[in-house]
Amino acid sequence: MGTVSNVLNRPEAVSPATRERVQTAIAALGFVRNESARHLRAGRSRTIGLVVLDIANPFFTDVARGVEDVAAAAGLAVMLCNSDDRADREAAHLDVLTEQRVQGVLITPTAELSPHVEALRSRGTPVVLLDRRATGPDQCAVAVDDALGGRLAADHLLERGHRRIAFIGSSGLPQVHERHDGVAAAVREGTGSTEALTVFSPAHLTVAGGREAAAQIIGLPAGRRPTAAVCANDLIALGVLQEMVRHGVRVPEDFAIVGYDDIDFAAAAAVPLTSVRKPRVELGRRAVELLLDEASDPDHQHSQPVFEPTLVVRESSMVRRPSRTVVSGGIG
Amino acid sequence: MGTVSNVLNRPEAVSPATRERVQTAIAALGFVRNESARHLRAGRSRTIGLVVLDIANPFFTDVARGVEDVAAAAGLAVMLCNSDDRADREAAHLDVLTEQRVQGVLITPTAELSPHVEALRSRGTPVVLLDRRATGPDQCAVAVDDALGGRLAADHLLERGHRRIAFIGSSGLPQVHERHDGVAAAVREGTGSTEALTVFSPAHLTVAGGREAAAQIIGLPAGRRPTAAVCANDLIALGVLQEMVRHGVRVPEDFAIVGYDDIDFAAAAAVPLTSVRKPRVELGRRAVELLLDEASDPDHQHSQPVFEPTLVVRESSMVRRPSRTVVSGGIG
DNA sequence: AGCAGCGCGTGAAACGTTTCAGGATGCCTG
């Protein structure tokens, strides 16, 4: 009935008497609007999608918190989807979101950019990349200067006297690649050598992945073993820490560790972790703001803010190496 | 068009030629079904809601993983909602889920059972309580025997010689209350005294809440200070640990800590945490299974499985107190 | 007193899908 709709949406257009009567009826019947019907009629839904790489990584739950705050304030529901860094799961989630005709999608994509993302955009659905740089100027993206982050981490270790450094992180993700490049550049400039950096690529960016990489490092002959590691995220760093401790390798005395993201658990670790801090909640908030603008403003200008990370120094890297100012990464 | 619908839903009812033709057209136009229209017509949606107390608590993300696994296998999308232990946010989420006519809701409710939950059930929407006992026989619930969990934790500490024990957890949540009761019963039986147990109720079941309680404990005169704590969850335990370490209190020598949930980070803590393990993923899986049964089976029998927790002993409680077999909690 | 205009309520159409009755076509059988 038209009047009911008016009572709910434009109560001022209904006489007080009728309004009252309708509201009583609504309360008595326990009537609740059917969102699907509203959506069907309106052509636009009141939901946005958020697709993350790993829901078990507190970094992403913090981002999600920022997303939910802003979305809720705008009256939007959030569908939180976990791709687990698998393209097929990501695609499946994107299909569902497409069928639901969500108003927009925030996504930290898996390694390769799925055609499903393009399909969404070509339908006119705004897509904002999260913690990932845009591939072109025609879309919004909220990113972090990961080359800088990598550089901060590496410079810190170099300053402490480390001359054989490991970078631990799978190679697929561009943001991880950027971190690696930052580390590599800093190490090259700091040591004059390209051999001072060893790269380890565990299968996943998880605690288990960290343990796996640490086991490899421990397996190296002492002379070629790195004395410190920059990890692609804090989960890896925690895994490395666990495995080192388990094998009696002292952190930071025998091996220094720097994580990335600065999740809350980094500070609570067996040895509190030095980490590269990103504005987690703010990333999420900002991403939704861009999404909302793109969805509502007809002459929306795409925007690609890049946040600056900072280094938070804690115990896991707080030792100065005996100062042999050897420049090349030779046998030590 | 009816034929298109048939091609998508009952392809065998369409001649191969037409089928082919329609599929080509679908691909060419990038046609994607409108889920809202399907839902409107069908009367039932293909979405379920999951409302958790704290998305930043890894316990709940592990539960969510179990939920997603089973839901995805059944072709259902999951709306993950975070109530942050606030009744108003929970109510808002439940309203949204009601408007979306979700097929069912899994919820770990805040302290008091919201009337919104009853409203949902009276509309015929199945609601399964998660990590929470049912209030009556007329609903499904997946719970853990938290009295047993509390008992396991307390017995362990008593066995190690502790005679003044703290329980740290806000009083509002029934599951926390049950843990407390288990601890209290064990302490009473083990010491013959009711004064051996002190309860601390931080504002939230978070790391910050743990720090808050630890500060209180540290503030007590040495003679009345507990020598160990059972925490209502692992986040609290981590907070307690941090604060103790910060104040130079040695764990476990000066103060033993037992957590609850056994999240992955418990093992990675500064001092690896003894914790009461719950089958996290399994809780989620089971909850969805019950939900699906209730939603589809006309003569569904409500079921209220209770899982048994186990104690995982780690370093945070691994010291035997000097064996003064004092029975009452006197000045020590 | 008559009419313009306003305030409010009514009813129908439309959103995109599924379902189902009905109709067209062609084949088989008697």
Added chain:
DNA sequence: CAGGCATCCTGAAACGTTTCACGCGCTGCT
């Protein structure tokens, strides 16, 4: 060759909401 039947497609109705045109009755102005 006619009747019956199976196969496949077509068209209309329905889901619940919003929107919009319309119409009714009242107020106030001339």
